[in-house]
Amino acid sequence: MLTxxxxxxxSDSLYEYLYKQIKKDILSYTISAGEKLPSKRTLAKNxxxxxxTVENAYAQLMAEGYIYSVPKSGFYVSDISSKKTPQKTEPSxxxxxxxxxxxYFADFVNNSTQSNNFPFSTWTKIMRxxxxxxxxxxxxxxxxxxxxELRQAISNYLYQFRGINVEPEQIIVGAGTEYxxxxxxxxxxQDKTYAIEDPGYQKISKIYDANKVKSVHIGMDESGIxxxxxxxxxxxxxxxxxxxxxPTGIVTPISRRYEILSWASKSPDRYIIEDxxxxxxxxxxxxxxxLQSIDVLDKVIYMNTFSKSLSSTIRISxxxxxxxxxxxxxxxxxxxxxxxxxxxxxxxxRFIEAGHLxxxxxxxxNYYRGQRDAILEAIKSQPDFSLxxxxxxxxxxxxxxxVNTKLPDETLIxxxxxxxxxxxxxxxxxxxxxxxxxxxIIINYSGLDKIHIEEAIKRLxxxxx
Amino acid sequence: MLTxxxxxxxSDSLYEYLYKQIKKDILSYTISAGEKLPSKRTLAKNxxxxxxTVENAYAQLMAEGYIYSVPKSGFYVSDISSKKTPQKTEPSxxxxxxxxxxxYFADFVNNSTQSNNFPFSTWTKIMRxxxxxxxxxxxxxxxxxxxxELRQAISNYLYQFRGINVEPEQIIVGAGTEYxxxxxxxxxxQDKTYAIEDPGYQKISKIYDANKVKSVHIGMDESGIxxxxxxxxxxxxxxxxxxxxxPTGIVTPISRRYEILSWASKSPDRYIIEDxxxxxxxxxxxxxxxLQSIDVLDKVIYMNTFSKSLSSTIRISxxxxxxxxxxxxxxxxxxxxxxxxxxxxxxxxRFIEAGHLxxxxxxxxNYYRGQRDAILEAIKSQPDFSLxxxxxxxxxxxxxxxVNTKLPDETLIxxxxxxxxxxxxxxxxxxxxxxxxxxxIIINYSGLDKIHIEEAIKRLxxxxx
Numbered sequence: 028m029l030t031x032x033x034x035x036x037x038s039d040s041l042y043e044y045l046y047k048q049i050k051k052d053i054l055s056y057t058i059s060a061g062e063k064l065p066s067k068r069t070l071a072k073n074x075x076x077x078x079x080t081v082e083n084a085y086a087q088l089m090a091e092g093y094i095y096s097v098p099k100s101g102f103y104v105s106d107i108s109s110k111k112t113p114q115k116t117e118p119s120x121x122x123x124x125x126x127x128x129x130x131y132f133a134d135f136v137n138n139s140t141q142s143n144n145f146p147f148s149t150w151t152k153i154m155r156x157x158x159x160x161x162x163x164x165x166x167x168x169x170x171x172x173x174x175x176e177l178r179q180a181i182s183n184y185l186y187q188f189r190g191i192n193v194e195p196e197q198i199i200v201g202a203g204t205e206y207x208x209x210x211x212x213x214x215x216x217q218d219k220t221y222a223i224e225d226p227g228y229q230k231i232s233k234i235y236d237a238n239k240v241k242s243v244h245i246g247m248d249e250s251g252i253x254x255x256x257x258x259x260x261x262x263x264x265x266x267x268x269x270x271x272x273x274p275t276g277i278v279t280p281i282s283r284r285y286e287i288l289s290w291a292s293k294s295p296d297r298y299i300i301e302d303x304x305x306x307x308x309x310x311x312x313x314x315x316x317x318l319q320s321i322d323v324l325d326k327v328i329y330m331n332t333f334s335k336s337l338s339s340t341i342r343i344s345x346x347x348x349x350x351x352x353x354x355x356x357x358x359x360x361x362x363x364x365x366x367x368x369x370x371x372x373x374x375x376x377r378f379i380e381a382g383h384l385x386x387x388x389x390x391x392x393n394y395y396r397g398q399r400d401a402i403l404e405a406i407k408s409q410p411d412f413s414l415x416x417x418x419x420x421x422x423x424x425x426x427x428x429x430v431n432t433k434l435p436d437e438t439l440i441x442x443x444x445x446x447x448x449x450x451x452x453x454x455x456x457x458x459x460x461x462x463x464x465x466x467x468i469i470i471n472y473s474g475l476d477k478i479h480i481e482e483a484i485k486r487l488x489x490x491x492x
Numbered sequence: 493m494l495t496x497x498x499x500x501x502x503s504d505s506l507y508e509y510l511y512k513q514i515k516k517d518i519l520s521y522t523i524s525a526g527e528k529l530p531s532k533r534t535l536a537k538n539x540x541x542x543x544x545t546v547e548n549a550y551a552q553l554m555a556e557g558y559i560y561s562v563p564k565s566g567f568y569v570s571d572i573s574s575k576k577t578p579q580k581t582e583p584s585x586x587x588x589x590x591x592x593x594x595x596y597f598a599d600f601v602n603n604s605t606q607s608n609n610f611p612f613s614t615w616t617k618i619m620r621x622x623x624x625x626x627x628x629x630x631x632x633x634x635x636x637x638x639x640x641e642l643r644q645a646i647s648n649y650l651y652q653f654r655g656i657n658v659e660p661e662q663i664i665v666g667a668g669t670e671y672x673x674x675x676x677x678x679x680x681x682q683d684k685t686y687a688i689e690d691p692g693y694q695k696i697s698k699i700y701d702a703n704k705v706k707s708v709h710i711g712m713d714e715s716g717i718x719x720x721x722x723x724x725x726x727x728x729x730x731x732x733x734x735x736x737x738x739p740t741g742i743v744t745p746i747s748r749r750y751e752i753l754s755w756a757s758k759s760p761d762r763y764i765i766e767d768x769x770x771x772x773x774x775x776x777x778x779x780x781x782x783l784q785s786i787d788v789l790d791k792v793i794y795m796n797t798f799s800k801s802l803s804s805t806i807r808i809s810x811x812x813x814x815x816x817x818x819x820x821x822x823x824x825x826x827x828x829x830x831x832x833x834x835x836x837x838x839x840x841x842r843f844i845e846a847g848h849l850x851x852x853x854x855x856x857x858n859y860y861r862g863q864r865d866a867i868l869e870a871i872k873s874q875p876d877f878s879l880x881x882x883x884x885x886x887x888x889x890x891x892x893x894x895v896n897t898k899l900p901d902e903t904l905i906x907x908x909x910x911x912x913x914x915x916x917x918x919x920x921x922x923x924x925x926x927x928x929x930x931x932x933i934i935i936n937y938s939g940l941d942k943i944h945i946e947e948a949i950k951r952l953x954x955x956x957x
Contacts, residue, residue: 096628145631151623154835158616166610168804202667202807202831209674217682217704233827239682339633340834342667362698366667366831369805370619 029058029065031074041076042083042482049084053093053104060106064094082478087132087447132447133483138424138471144394145338146387153381154374165369171361173200173345177372180379181345188385189306191320191329193347199356202366204302204332204344208234210363211328211346214356215264215298222262224252226456226464228273231266231302244458247272251279254286263296269318270306274456274469276419276427284318291326298352303331305423307388308395325349333375336388343367343375395424398472398480405484411492424473427453430466430491439468442490448483450490494523494530496539506541507548507947514549518558518569525571529559547943552597552912597912598948603889603936609859610803611852618846619839630834636826638665638810642837645844646810653850654771656785656794658812664821667831669767669797669809673699675828676793676811679821680729680763687727689717691921691929693738696731696767709923712737716744719751728761734783735771739921739934741884741892749783756791763817768796770888772853773860790814798840801853808832808840860889863937863945870949876956889938892918895931895956904933907955913948915955 029049036044052058064070067085071078085102088094094102157165164174172178178195185191201207208231212221217240223231225244235242243260246253252267265287269279279287291297301318319329332344348356365372378384399420406412406428420426432439436452443450453467454460468487475483494514501509517523530538532546539546550567553559559567622630629639637643643660650656666672673696677686682705688696690709700707708725711718717732730752734744744752756762766783784794797809813821830837843849864885871877871893885891897904901917908915918932919925933952940948 143631147627147631154623155620158619162612166608166612166803166805202671202833203829205828206667206671206831213702213704230827237678237825239678334829338631339829340631342829342831342833360702362695363670364668364799364804364807366671366807368667368807368833368836371833371835 029070029073033074033076042080042087045074045076045080046084046087049088050093053088058104060104062104063100064102064104066101079478083482086476086479130447131444131449132486133475133479134449135468135470135472135475135483135487136449136451137474144391146383149383150337150374150378153377153383154370157370157373157377161373165373167369169365169367169369169372171363171365172196172198172356173365173367174369174372174376177376177379178345180376184379184384185347189303189317189320191317191347193319193329197347197350197353198345199348199353200343200345200365200367200372202342202344203334204304204330205230205234206366207330207344207346208300209238210356210360211300212238212240213360214348214352219263219296220261222252222257222260222265224267224272225458226274226453227458228268229456232458246459247275247277249277250283251277252283252287254283254290257287257290263294264298264300265291266300266302268302268304270303270315271309271423273304273423274425274427274451274453276423276425278315281315284315284321288318288322288324288326292324297326299327301327301329303329305335306331307336308392308424309421319347322349325351328352333384336384336391341371341375343371395473398475398477399426401477401480402470402472402475402484405481406488409484409488411488415488415491418467425469425471428468428470430468432466432492434492436465439466439491443487446486446490448486448490450487494535494538498539498541505947507545507552510539510541510545511549511552514553515558518553523569525569527569528565529567529569531566544943548947551941551944595912596909596914597951598940598944599914600933600935600937600940600948600952601914601916602939609856611848614848615802615839615843618842618848619835622835622838622842626838630838632834634830634832634834634837636828636830637661637663637821638830638832639834639837639841642841642844643810645841649844649849650812654768654782654785656782656812658784658794662812662815662818663810664813664818665808665810665830665832665837667807667809668799669769669795670695670699671831672795672809672811673765674703675821675825676765677703677705678825679813679817684728684761685726687717687722687725687730689732689737690923691739691918692923693733694921697923711924712740712742714742715748716742717748717752719748719755722752722755728759729763729765730756731765731767733767733769735768735780736774736888738769738888739890739892739916739918741888741890743780746780749780749786753783753787753789753791757789762791764792766792766794768794770800771796772801773857773889774886784812787814790816793817801849801856806836806840808836860938863940863942864891866942866945867935867937867940867949870946871953874949874953876953880956883932890934890936893933893935895933897931897957899957901930904931904956908952911951911955913951913955915952 031045031048033041033044039047065073067078067081071081085094089096093105095105096102175195177200178198181198182193182195185193199207201210219240221235221240221242222245223242225246232242243262245256245260251269251272252265257265269284271278287299291299299318303317317329319327326349328346328348330344330346333341334344403417403420406417414431416429418427418429436454439452440450451469452465453469454464457464496510496513498506498509532543532550536543536546550559554561558570560570561567640660642665643663646663647658647660650658664672666675684705686700686705686707687710688707690711697707708727710721710725716734716737722730734749736743752764756764764783768782782794784792791814793811793813795809795811798806799809868882868885871882879896881894883892883894901919904917905915916934917930918934919929922929
């Protein structure tokens with residue numbers, strides 16, 4: 028059994044000291060690779076400290092790759108010798124980022140959902156059922172736009188939970204919204220100008236760039252996209268997320284929505300891509316009707332994803348095309364095979380039809396509300412809370428924290444990093460850099476582990492001045 | 493029990509007559525919707541005809557939607573009244589094609605593999621194992637290029653069975669080759685000119701068109717792509733399938749392969765996309781080394797798919813990028829999420845590592861050899877065989893049938909259609925239309941049901957003069 032004395036812990040917190048001691052023992056091979064660590068409870072009892080302290084120390088060791096967990100068994104020491112062996116090919120920086128091996132104590136930039144919230148047993152139960160029941164259908168090639176069962180399930184779901192009334196035939200299923208953006212570009216034209224929000228989700232801009240289509244960045248006011256700038260930009264296609272803008276959190280009010288539809292009505296080439304990526308997780312108040320549901324001129328392409336509501340490892344998204352565009356899609360692009368496998372299409376269809384999606388979203392909404400409340404509480408209990416302001420905390424899975432500080436954003440970010448906290452600032456999401464936008468931190472809380480919240484916020488506040 | 497007298501069958505074959513009688517009874521509601529038909533064996537015994545005759549009649553009724561089969565139960569009469577009810581939204585023509593509801597007795601155009609050959613129980617067994625064993629990993633986001641386990645498995649497989657030696661890090665996994673073509677265009681540039689084979693697989697041309705990139709069609713001689721035309725075309729990227737060209741069946745010899753590599757070496761912008769889609773199914777002789785394996789200048793992008801070797805409903809393909817391009821991919825495009833779900837990536841990785849892919853391919857190679865032999869035998873037994881010539885029957889899953897006839901190809905196709913047979917002609921795959929290419933029919937045999945072969949070839953030969 029590991030035994031440590033806390034006499035020499037100095038200014039370290041109990042958990043920091045414990046983490047350092049175990050790490051030292053792993054690095055010196057005092058505890059060897061593959062060795063099982065005592066359970067959190069046992070170690071806590073033995074050292075006469077709280078289980079939470081051990082939990083935090085283990086979490087930090089795990090985040091840094093020194094130990095790993097085996098479900099229903101416990102924690103084991105990693106083979107750290109392999110860490111020093113150079114790899115044949117250096118993995119790219121992006122690969123590293125992708126696999127989330129970067130070692131932060133808490134990551135407020137990562138917006139992927141927590142894997143342990145995924146209804147894994149229900150999902151796999153249905154997948155097993157599908158494999159037994161539908162062996163014939165599973166082997167029949169899916170139509171380009173997705174299997175009818177899934178499109179029907181999505182259509183029913185949209186009608187019941189988003190008030191969106193569309194025919195299943197208008198729905199195109201694809202392996203992620205990023206793939207669907209590519210299809211939209213092929214559908215609407217590479218020669219069109221695409222307007223995106225400034226600030227905005229950087230990936231959207233990257234996708235237009237990678238496809239070498241012209242994009243313009245349109246500034247926003249407190250109601251959303253600025254119509255005058257939009258009018259004068261020469262844009263044909265407007266790509267927005269009016270139900271919850273990232274990163275500002277703005278919810279576009281109905282009056283501005285009509286202005287946007289009016290802009291679209293002025294030319295036959297104009298279309299709106301309504302990206303409704305996290306509308307399910309609105310935490311307070313009545314949702315505002317989607318642009319799609321008040322569009323009578325067939326101008327809105329509505330899109331959403333199950334990667335946000337279920338798991339980022341489930342690659343299923345969809346878009347709803349207005350009828351003239353679905354005709355064009357069928358004519359010009361339906362030669363493409365559907366990118367989602369039948370196994371997952373049928374599983375998702377049954378998952379939705381049996382009411383599991385609704386149940387899961389309700390459960391997650393409660394979970395995120397608890398998550399948000401815990402973070403807000405932790406923030407409010409900080410001694411320096413009065414120097415910060417919380418904004419836009421009622422919608423979606425992130426909010427903003429305005430900080431009254433003299434430090435430039437780069438310094439905030441690097442100080443936070445030094446404390447094991449990954450943050451991003453609103454200013455980073457502006458295409459037009461503007462120092463007046465500084466000092467606002469984006470708090471993505473969907474991927475954060477609850478047990479880390481208090482410590483994470485404490486470390487964050489340590490980094491702000 | 494259905495009882496029919498065959499006295500008035502006239503010139504119809506037994507099976508045709510039986511099919512017509514049952515169809516008439518269904519249309520007149522003498523047999524009603526949902527009613528179970530006698531088993532093939534019982535009906536055959538009762539009518540004193542062979543089981544094959546009943547089988548053919550049922551197959552035709554099923555193809556036309558009059559009856560349907562329930563696994564382990566039998567054949568049932570469809571609700572034909574619903575056939576007359578108009579649908580809310582007319583499904584598009586392409587949707588119909590996609591779902592393969594077109595009613596042919598035999599389809600020599602469709603090149604999708606037969607679903608009952610898919611190792612369904614092994615695949616689902618592994619998928620179940622993966623769901624139990626890897627619940628944690630399944631919830632960790634895949635790197636953009638695919639999970640390491642699958643890339644490692646593909647790398648091992650390529651080394652053992654294709655003599656291709658690549659690092660797992662060079663492999664990019666995606667949901668179908670069509671998706672990967674789109675990535676290649678983004679990687680190499682929309683401003684480049686892409687050379688494709690003429691004749692060629694039409695979808696490739698469609699994808700370049702949909703992405704609005706310039707493509708040029710390069711003629712072929714008996715060794716493959718014509719180098720002089722290629723040199724003068726101004727093309728930067730050459731997209732070819734040298735191991736087995738569709739539809740001509742040409743296998744590019746090693747001398748021409750070196751000429752192609754030499755062409756690529758002459759400019760830093762030049763690259764070759766080597767599409768090796770059905771190389772696994774070479775039926776005779778030693779395979780010629782892939783372009784990738786003799787390329788020392790990092791000019792070849794090798795791609796292949798599991799949709800061909802496993803099932804068209806499994807949407808997993810991959811490409812191997814030369815190292816400088818993989819660096820570019822990681823820099824510029826790895827922000828894209830991987831389009832294949834973790835469930836299927838891990839399942840395929842284990843399927844390959846456990847040797848099931850190899851076993852399956854060997855089994856299928858035997859199956860297709862049997863299939864091809866049965867078709868060749870049926871062809872050779874036709875009274876008019878001497879007016880036709882079989883070509884390129886030793887590689888891949890199709891061959892050519894040259895016909896000595898005066899009928900133009902359009903007439904051949906429509907006559908065959910009248911006989912329930914879907915065919916395509918070599919001339920249709922030429923970008924530059926040329927009447928001298930007429931009278932060659934493409935026989936895709938991968939999707940054909942063995943019990944239909946004899947009848948299908950008989951009907952085909954009825955349509956040729």
